[in-house]
Amino acid sequence: MIAVGGMNYDKAMKAGVELPIRCYPLQAMVTQPLKPWLHTLVSSVSLHTNLVQSSRGEIVIGGGSDPYQLYSTRSTLDMKEHLAEGAVHLIPFLHGVRLLRQWAGTTDMTADYSPIMGASPLSNLWLxxxxxxxxxxxxxxxxxxxxxxxxNQKVAPILEPFTMERFATFDLLNEMGATAASH
Ligand SMILES: Cc1cc2nc3c(=O)[nH]c(=O)nc-3n(C[C@H](O)[C@H](O)[C@H](O)COP(=O)(O)OP(=O)(O)OC[C@H]3O[C@@H](n4cnc5c(N)ncnc54)[C@H](O)[C@@H]3O)c2cc1C
Incomplete structure (x- = not known):
């Protein structure tokens, strides 16, 4: 089974399978720890910003993907400013809170934002x-x-809609809302 996150496209290519996947960086950042006060996830689709408090007290701030394909995991000043602006807009008392760190990961995106699960064109190679x-x-x-x-060597019925073939037959599964911040 190929299940290697941001490396899925590359690994599948090694087996001769071209996945309908493109990779984009996704960034997040955390503030210094605060006493617990945020007990839910706050998300704004218009500001492309979401916030949640971790069990360590840090406010984890995230948003949309970077708007270009890339495998680099460097974070950017642009995104830091964008997320800070969104966070302070949503929760103004965060304006004096310090940031501890910011990072990026590689996200393997499909055209309909839903995963590809089940069979590949090669027998006994699962995706x-x-x-x-x-x-x-x-x-x-x-x-x-x-x-x-x-x-069972048979795609579980619940996974059938997630077939790779859906991109050829246009049976797409639109899941943009599931990202909480639109891309
Ligand atoms: C900044 C950021 C914030 C995110 N926030 C959220 C969130 O709030 N909620 C949410 O649901 N998701 C979030 N995600 C997305 C989530 O992290 C991914 O969708 C999820 O981790 C994908 O799972 P995966 O098992 O497919 O891949 P991964 O979790 O990436 O796991 C793949 C594993 O394969 C390993 N690997 C790579 N190459 C090889 C190889 N050649 N051989 C063997 N092993 C290999 C990797 O080391 C890794 O352990 C976020 C992602 C990022 C980058």
């Missing part, structure tokens, strides 16, 4: 790719049905 910007919330259920698929 769990294209999770892009919202994969960790889906991990438990994805693992369960991919394990079932491999054990």
């Amino acid at each position: 769990d790719c294209g999770w892009g910007t919202w994969g960790f919330k889906a991990t438990p259920v994805a693992d369960k049905y991919m394990a079932q698929t491999i054990a």
Whole structure:
């Protein structure tokens, strides 16, 4: 099974399978730790900013992907300013809080923002790719049905719509809302 996140496209190419995936950086940053006060996720689609407080007290601030394909995991000043502006707009008392760090990861995006799960064009090579910007919330259920698929050598019925073929047949699964901040 190919399930290597931002490296999915490259790894599949090594097997001769070209995935309909393009990779974009996604950045996030955290503030210094604060006492617990934010008990929900705050997200604004118009500001492309979301905030959540980690168990360490840091405010984790995220937003949309960078607008260009790239494998670099460098973070940018542009995005720092954009996320800081969005965060202070949503929660003004954050204006004096310091940032601790900012980072980027590689997200493997499909055209409909949904993953590709199930069979590949090669027999016995399975795909769990294209999770892009919202994969960790889906991990438990994805693992369960991919394990079932491999054990039975048959794509689990719930995964059938996630076939790679949907890009050829235009049976797309639009999931833009699942990213919380539109891209
Ligand atoms: C800044 C940022 C913020 C995010 N925020 C959220 C969020 O709030 N909520 C959410 O649901 N998702 C979020 N995501 C997206 C989430 O991280 C991904 O969708 C998810 O991690 C994808 O899971 P995966 O198992 O497909 O890939 P990964 O989690 O990337 O796992 C792939 C694994 O494969 C390994 N690997 C790579 N190459 C090889 C190889 N050749 N051989 C063996 N192993 C290899 C890697 O080391 C890695 O451990 C965020 C991503 C970023 C970058």
